[in-house]
Amino acid sequence: MENLIHCQSCGMPISEESHYGKNTDGSKNEDYCCHCYPAGAFTNPHETLDEMIESCIPFIVEDGIHAKDEESARALLTEFLPTLKRWKKA
Numbered sequence: 001m002e003n004l005i006h007c008q009s010c011g012m013p014i015s016e017e018s019h020y021g022k023n024t025d026g027s028k029n030e031d032y033c034c035h036c037y038p039a040g041a042f043t044n045p046h047e048t049l050d051e052m053i054e055s056c057i058p059f060i061v062e063d064g065i066h067a068k069d070e071e072s073a074r075a076l077l078t079e080f081l082p083t084l085k086r087w088k089k090a
Contacts, residue, residue, distance in 0.1 A: 007033035008085035009042065010056055011077070031085055042086075049087045053077040 004013040007021075008031040014020060021029040024040030036043055047055075053074060060066055060073035067073035081087050 006084070007031075007036055009033070009036040009087075010052060011080055011084060012036075012059075036086075049081060052087075053081060056081075 004015060006013055007019075010033060012019070012033045012035065014033055017028075019033055021032040021034050021037030022039055023029050029037050029040075031037075032042075044051075056077055057070050057073045060076060061068070061070060067076050082089075
């Protein structure tokens with residue numbers, strides 16, 4: 001994906017201050033977006049990588065920039081999301 005800051009959970013581009021997640025003290029979280037990490041914890045802490053991929057597909061297709069259909073969006077996300085901090089294998 002393009003050379004932007006991305007949420008290290010869902011891959012959403014973080015292009016505005018309001019897109020950043022928040023820590024428990026209300027400060028900006030530099031790694032995660034407002035959807036994944038709104039208040040110091042993951043919205044869905046037990047979500048698997050596969051579940052995240054499936055939940056992100058509609059947004060990638062709707063955006064239409066990186067993928068035009070579910071199959072190509074799934075392929076893109078399957079390649080990209082495992083490189084992010086939340087999903088990298090230690």
